[in-house]
Amino acid sequence: MTVVEFLAQAEDLVSPGLSACQGCAAELALRTAMKVIGPKSVVGIPPGCVAGFGAPGWGLKTGMKVPVCMPLLGNSASLMSGIKQAYAAKDPEVRVVAFAGDGATVDAGFQCLSAAAERRENIIYICYDNEGYMNTGFQKSGTTPHGAHMSTTPSGSCSQGNAAFKKDLPLMLAMQDAAYVATLSVSHIPDFVDKLKKACEVTDGLSYLHILSPCPTGWGTTPELSIEYARKAVETLYFPLYEYSRGTFTISKPTLRAAAKAKPVSEFLAGQRRFRHLCEADALALQEHVDRKWGILSRLAG
Amino acid sequence: MRRLPIGRDGMYVIDTGSWRQFRPVVRQADCTRCGICLMYCPVNAVRMSDGEVSFDLTYCKGCGICKIECPKKAIDWVEEGC
Amino acid sequence: MARLDALTGNECAAQAARLCRVDTVVGYPITPQSSVVESIAAMVANGKMSSKFITPESEHSVMSILKGAGMMGERVFTATSGQGLAYMYEPYFSMSTARIPMVMALATREMISPVTVWSGMQDAHSVRDAGWIHLYAADNQEILDSIIQGYLIAEHPDVIIPVHVCYDGFYLSHQTAEVVVPDQEAVDAFLPPCALTQMLDVNDPAMVDSNTPGDLMMEYREDHLASMRRALDVVAEVDAAFAAGFGRSHAGLLETYRVDDAEEIVVTIGAMSGTAKDAVDAARAKGRSVGLIRVRCLRPFPAKALGALLAGRKAVGVVDRSVSFGWSAGIVYQETLAALGLAGIAVPTLSAIGGLGGADIREEHLARVLDLIHDCALAGRSRQDAVWMNHELLSAQRR
Ligand SMILES: Cc1ncc(C[n+]2csc(CCOP(=O)(O)OP(=O)(O)O)c2C)c(N)n1
Ligand code: SF4
Ligand code: SF4
Numbered sequence: 001m002t003v004v005e006f007l008a009q010a011e012d013l014v015s016p017g018l019s020a021c022q023g024c025a026a027e028l029a030l031r032t033a034m035k036v037i038g039p040k041s042v043v044g045i046p047p048g049c050v051a052g053f054g055a056p057g058w059g060l061k062t063g064m065k066v067p068v069c070m071p072l073l074g075n076s077a078s079l080m081s082g083i084k085q086a087y088a089a090k091d092p093e094v095r096v097v098a099f100a101g102d103g104a105t106v107d108a109g110f111q112c113l114s115a116a117a118e119r120r121e122n123i124i125y126i127c128y129d130n131e132g133y134m135n136t137g138f139q140k141s142g143t144t145p146h147g148a149h150m151s152t153t154p155s156g157s158c159s160q161g162n163a164a165f166k167k168d169l170p171l172m173l174a175m176q177d178a179a180y181v182a183t184l185s186v187s188h189i190p191d192f193v194d195k196l197k198k199a200c201e202v203t204d205g206l207s208y209l210h211i212l213s214p215c216p217t218g219w220g221t222t223p224e225l226s227i228e229y230a231r232k233a234v235e236t237l238y239f240p241l242y243e244y245s246r247g248t249f250t251i252s253k254p255t256l257r258a259a260a261k262a263k264p265v266s267e268f269l270a271g272q273r274r275f276r277h278l279c280e281a282d283a284l285a286l287q288e289h290v291d292r293k294w295g296i297l298s299r300l301a302g
Numbered sequence: 303m304r305r306l307p308i309g310r311d312g313m314y315v316i317d318t319g320s321w322r323q324f325r326p327v328v329r330q331a332d333c334t335r336c337g338i339c340l341m342y343c344p345v346n347a348v349r350m351s352d353g354e355v356s357f358d359l360t361y362c363k364g365c366g367i368c369k370i371e372c373p374k375k376a377i378d379w380v381e382e383g384c
Numbered sequence: 385m386a387r388l389d390a391l392t393g394n395e396c397a398a399q400a401a402r403l404c405r406v407d408t409v410v411g412y413p414i415t416p417q418s419s420v421v422e423s424i425a426a427m428v429a430n431g432k433m434s435s436k437f438i439t440p441e442s443e444h445s446v447m448s449i450l451k452g453a454g455m456m457g458e459r460v461f462t463a464t465s466g467q468g469l470a471y472m473y474e475p476y477f478s479m480s481t482a483r484i485p486m487v488m489a490l491a492t493r494e495m496i497s498p499v500t501v502w503s504g505m506q507d508a509h510s511v512r513d514a515g516w517i518h519l520y521a522a523d524n525q526e527i528l529d530s531i532i533q534g535y536l537i538a539e540h541p542d543v544i545i546p547v548h549v550c551y552d553g554f555y556l557s558h559q560t561a562e563v564v565v566p567d568q569e570a571v572d573a574f575l576p577p578c579a580l581t582q583m584l585d586v587n588d589p590a591m592v593d594s595n596t597p598g599d600l601m602m603e604y605r606e607d608h609l610a611s612m613r614r615a616l617d618v619v620a621e622v623d624a625a626f627a628a629g630f631g632r633s634h635a636g637l638l639e640t641y642r643v644d645d646a647e648e649i650v651v652t653i654g655a656m657s658g659t660a661k662d663a664v665d666a667a668r669a670k671g672r673s674v675g676l677i678r679v680r681c682l683r684p685f686p687a688k689a690l691g692a693l694l695a696g697r698k699a700v701g702v703v704d705r706s707v708s709f710g711w712s713a714g715i716v717y718q719e720t721l722a723a724l725g726l727a728g729i730a731v732p733t734l735s736a737i738g739g740l741g742g743a744d745i746r747e748e749h750l751a752r753v754l755d756l757i758h759d760c761a762l763a764g765r766s767r768q769d770a771v772w773m774n775h776e777l778l779s780a781q782r783r
Contacts, residue, residue, distance in 0.1 A: 018318070
């Protein structure tokens with residue numbers, strides 16, 4: 001079965017009408033991930049856009065066809081661990097999934113996620129990384145890129161936007177020897193589906209999947225270009241796709257192809273409102289950061 | 303039993319089809335049924351049946367991703383209400 | 385057969401968790417509670433207890449893991465103190481409002497700043513409005529028994545609210561006392577196996593604990609408060625049933641001591657109550673007409689029962705191991721005033737504050753408080769400002 005055939009026949013486990021913005025990649029990521037994970041699963045979605053656009057439901061109505069709950073901003077990995085450990089005794093095949101934004105993952109929820117990986121909790125933790133606290137109004141998070149204009153790091157006469165650089169959580173979890181770590185992009189769905197399948201097969205620890213998730217509303221791009229921006233992020237090595245498992249880093253095919261003729265990061269930045277003010281020096285700093293990170297990763301992958 | 307915060311009152315569904323300003327229309331003659339539009343539609347609104355691609359306009363938000371991603375440029379963009 | 389043992393308060397809490405056959409314990413160290421979770425870890429490691437025992441990185445995670453397990457219908461347990469309770473406040477609140485009926489032991493502790501690890505009740509009293517039932521033990525036996533009672537109360541179909549069993553850090557947590565440890569069969573006969581709702585079930589998918597509009601939120605809160613009100617009866621009934629089964633009562637909601645003919649009343653909470661009874665006896669010996677009421681259940685607050693007990697007295701004093709910032713008073717005092725107000729009772733009152741950050745409450749402190757309550761009765765007026773028990777004693781001695 002091809003990936004398209006699989007996606008065409010797999011049941012969509014998410015409500016057909018949710019209020020994500022037009023072109024929201026997080027909606028695509030959620031629907032696609034759940035098609036792979038399947039109906040024997042329990043999902044936790046902490047505060048953030050996906051919870052806000054109604055995936056966990058509203059009032060007494062549910063937004064998903066599987067059991068779903070809403071953790072707190074900073075406790076998804078712990079709450080889902082408790083659920084998984086209790087379910088393990090009843091039915092070990094039930095997959096317990098956290099689907100959390102970057103703020104809920106790399107900032108508020110980092111401590112407990114790291115601890116769950118250390119305890120080898122057998123949960124699937126998916127972070128959709130839209131590079132900011134979008135649901136609360138596009139504030140800077142730990143994964144916001146350098147220079148980005150966000151509502152708490154606005155550019156102005158005394159500011160060039162975010163002074164910090166994007167925090168790299170997948171690499172940190174790989175260093176913790178989590179059972180399976182992968183980066184995914186909505187622009188490369190066959191790779192995306194393949195990695196989700198691998199995450200589902202893990203039985204002895206935590207799977208961490210980090211998805212770059214373009215946010216047209218927060219990035220200031222038009223909705224129809226969401227996939228294109230994700231693709232550019234891969235092609236410029238801004239967001240390299242790779243896997244880590246049992247001591248081995250493997251660069252994924254789309255990134256291997258991209259590395260052969262990597263495009264400049266400026267191609268990813270172009271047209272995004274959050275980078276409109278970026279001066280040459282900051283664009284260069286961003287490029288250097290990308291180069292440095294890619295250098296680390298390619299050395300790790302041998 | 304006390305009032306637990308459990309919801310079983312059916313599915314929460316929003317009428318996202320009403321958001322559209324433009325709707326996708328596929329030119330079947332140019333469509334190769336590659337399914338790329340289906341793969342990328344964030345709303346899961348693309349259907350492939352009887353070898354034809356169609357759109358579920360009840361939920362399609364009109365984001366335009368399918369139009370941009372179609373490698374054959376076989377999806378037209380038609381203004382709603384026209 | 386029940387056996388007689390010499391146990392610390394913390395060991396009592398651990399033994400109770402074992403006897404209640406809890407499914408999951410999540411542990412994180414903090415003084416003065418640590419030996420509760422250490423004892424449980426040792427029992428699990430040695431096959432004396434069959435619970436899962438999980439060790440996360442913080443109290444925020446402790447309560448979060450417990451919530452996950454609780455949503456799956458498990459019977460769960462932990463213990464904490466002071467800063468740990470403060471750290472877990474966010475999931476702590478969501479545990480009670482998600483209606484997950486667990487029991488937590490709390491070896492009470494003063495709050496930082498400045499830094500302290502010592503006793504006080506500021507931690508527990510500060511969270512009295514977070515939706516949990518609060519029982520306060522006066523001795524080690526009561527810690528053990530209240531935890532067993534706690535599961536029956538929490539899981540009662542009319543209640544479904546978690547229970548907090550609080551006891552004075554160090555004074556009870558670390559002090560060894562003679563305790564009757566009931567045998568497993570007796571506890572099994574008293575406390576049925578856990579039969580809580582599994583909220584998350586792949587065979588019956590539902591949404592749990594999610595985005596909620598205000599009208600529905602009002603319904604949840606109204607139901608929670610109604611359940612709290614019913615818990616007043618359940619706490620008393622469970623203690624009575626416990627007394628019938630085990631031959632010991634812990635006085636249900638309020639313990640009374642020599643109150644029948646008393647003109648003056650001192651209200652206490654926790655371990656100070658034993659010393660306070662000695663002070664009452666001494667005052668009685670001097671011809672003073674004084675009695676004691678110990679608050680065992682702070683949430684739900686037995687306002688009606690307390691009001692009825694306080695009707696017709698000449699003065700009422702309340703001794704607190706906490707402060708109510710913004711009032712010159714302690715917290716149990718505020719609760720008592722509310723009960724008096726509800727009952728329409730006008731009586732001179734006094735708030736005494738002591739035992740903060742491990743400061744002692746000795747019999748002489750309490751004797752002085754009884755003198756001041758007597759002064760209130762004579763003057764027919766309430767004291768406007770709190771009595772700071774250690775200063776008060778010193779200045780009285782100087783005089
Ligand atoms: C403890 C806590 N602090 C703050 C918030 C407010 N809050 C709700 S959603 C959100 C943003 C979450 O950002 P992220 O996880 O990146 O998801 P996104 O909104 O980008 O989808 C914040 C800060 C909260 N819910 N809980
Ligand atoms: S703000 Fe961004 S992440 Fe949030 S729903 Fe809209 S597009 Fe999606
Ligand atoms: S316009 Fe957007 S929502 Fe509609 S079918 Fe195309 S991709 Fe899907």
